[in-house]
Amino acid sequence: MTNDFWSMGGYARYVWPCYGIAGAVLAWNWWAARRYVAAAKVRAARALAMASSAAR
Amino acid sequence: MWTWFYKLASPPYVYGVAAAFVPWLLGLAALAIGYGLIAGLGLAPPDYQQGEAFRMIYVHVPGAILSLTAYTVMAVASGIALIWRIKVGHAVAAASAPIGASFAILALITGSLWGKPMWGTYWAWDPRLTSELILLFLYVGVMSLRSAFEDPLRGDRAAALLAVVGVVNVPIVHFSVVWWNSLHQGATIVRLGAPKMPGSMLWPLLSMWLGFMLFYGAVLCMRLQAEVLNRERQASWVREAIKS
Numbered sequence: 129m130t131n132d133f134w135s136m137g138g139y140a141r142y143v144w145p146c147y148g149i150a151g152a153v154l155a156w157n158w159w160a161a162r163r164y165v166a167a168a169k170v171r172a173a174r175a176l177a178m179a180s181s182a183a184r
Numbered sequence: 185m186w187t188w189f190y191k192l193a194s195p196p197y198v199y200g201v202a203a204a205f206v207p208w209l210l211g212l213a214a215l216a217i218g219y220g221l222i223a224g225l226g227l228a229p230p231d232y233q234q235g236e237a238f239r240m241i242y243v244h245v246p247g248a249i250l251s252l253t254a255y256t257v258m259a260v261a262s263g264i265a266l267i268w269r270i271k272v273g274h275a276v277a278a279a280s281a282p283i284g285a286s287f288a289i290l291a292l293i294t295g296s297l298w299g300k301p302m303w304g305t306y307w308a309w310d311p312r313l314t315s316e317l318i319l320l321f322l323y324v325g326v327m328s329l330r331s332a333f334e335d336p337l338r339g340d341r342a343a344a345l346l347a348v349v350g351v352v353n354v355p356i357v358h359f360s361v362v363w364w365n366s367l368h369q370g371a372t373i374v375r376l377g378a379p380k381m382p383g384s385m386l387w388p389l390l391s392m393w394l395g396f397m398l399f400y401g402a403v404l405c406m407r408l409q410a411e412v413l414n415r416e417r418q419a420s421w422v423r424e425a426i427k428s
Contacts, residue, residue, distance in 0.1 A: 133226070137236035142301050146294040147225075150243035153290045154217075154399060157283055158210075161406035168410035169426045175417040176426075 193270045196421040199412045202405035209402035216395030224388035231385075240298045242389055246396035248291035251319060252354050254284025254400060258326070259351035262344035274340035275415060277347055278330060279407035283400060285323035291316055303367050311360035312368035319357055322350040336415070 136143040191197050224242035231238035258280040265273025295313065296306040307313065326343045333339035356363075361370045381389070416422055 136239065137230060139235065139237040139301055142237060142297045143239050146240045146243050146297050149293050150247065150290060153247070153286050157286055157399070157403045160282070161403040161410075164410040165406050165413075168413040172413045172417045172422050172426050176423055179418060 193268075193272055195272060195275075195412045195416045195419070196425065198272050198275075199409055199416075199425055202408045202412075205405045206402050209398050209405065213395045213398035213402060216391050216398060218395075220388045220392035220395055224392060228385045228388055234302065237298065237301050238385075240294055242392045244291060244294040244298060245389060246393045247287045247294060248316065249393060250396050250400055251284050251288035251291050251316070252357060253397070254280045254287060254404075255319060255323070255347075255354055256351065257404070258284060259347045259354075262347040266341065266344050266348065271340075271415060272412065274344060275408055275411035276404075277326075277344060278340070278411045279404050281323055281327045281330075281343075281347075283403055283407070285320060285327065287396075287400075288316060288320040288323060292320065299367075308367055310367045311364040312357065312366050315353060315357040315360050318353055322346070322353060326350070 134140060220242060225239060228239070230236050258277045261273045261276035261280065263273075264270055265277065292313070295316070299308070299313075300306050326347050329346055330339045330343035333342065360366060361368050413422060413426070
């Protein structure tokens with residue numbers, strides 16, 4: 129039963145890479161979006177700090 | 185009646201709404217994708233013609249539909265930004281582009297992997313495959329154009345124009361299997377009349393589709409927060425917003 133599942137009726141080398149690539153695309157999207165938000169917050173904080181030091 | 189529309193033009197409002205939606209969308213996406221995976225890989229029966237190979241449908245079709253949805257969102261947001269000069273529209277378009285491009289790549293690769301055992305080739309210059317490849321090139325073009333200008337406002341406008349013009353390719357991708365002779369199978373779900381699949385195969389697909397859409401909503405909201413911050417860096421509300 130388990131072997132049948134993993135062999136996917138002889139199509140394992142096509143089916144599993146599809147799921148692997150889909151998982152990679154979902155993971156990349158989540159990771160890249162998180163990183164992008166964090167970088168934007170750092171840039172905004174830096175811009176605000178520069179603006180307030182220039183005002184002093 | 186139009187209050188909600190004007191509210192959506194306000195960067196601090198959009199930033200707050202996007203931040204609030206992310207955990208809900210991600211949680212619901214995980215549930216829908218989890219059910220879709222279990223039912224699609226374990227419970228749905230094999231197809232009478234394609235056998236177990238048909239299970240690629242559960243990632244290929246949602247990925248392909250998402251690549252078209254993300255482009256449509258980008259084009260509509262660009263149109264709104266150009267017509268009403270609403271800056272948030274450019275932010276939505278910029279946030280949607282990389283997500284849509286990544287799902288266009290997913291649709292093309294999984295389609296190739298499906299094509300080899302079914303058609304005997306990884307690639308054919310078939311109307312559906314070619315128009316999906318053009319969709320990917322449009323995404324790349326829009327993203328490149330946005331970053332090609334020193335003045336971000338000019339980059340936003342140029343990218344918005346290309347996004348709006350390129351939206352003509354979205355119906356071409358969808359109807360390519362109807363308008364021309366194609367190796368690709370015809371529409372199974374998004375068509376006039378009932379879907380061509382039995383419920384045991386259809387429900388996992390609908391669940392994966394919903395899950396991918398919710399996931400798209402979540403990462404769009406995350407990227408939108410960043411795009412709004414990048415455009416509003418000097419605004420006073422940003423100080424409070426980035427503390428949270």
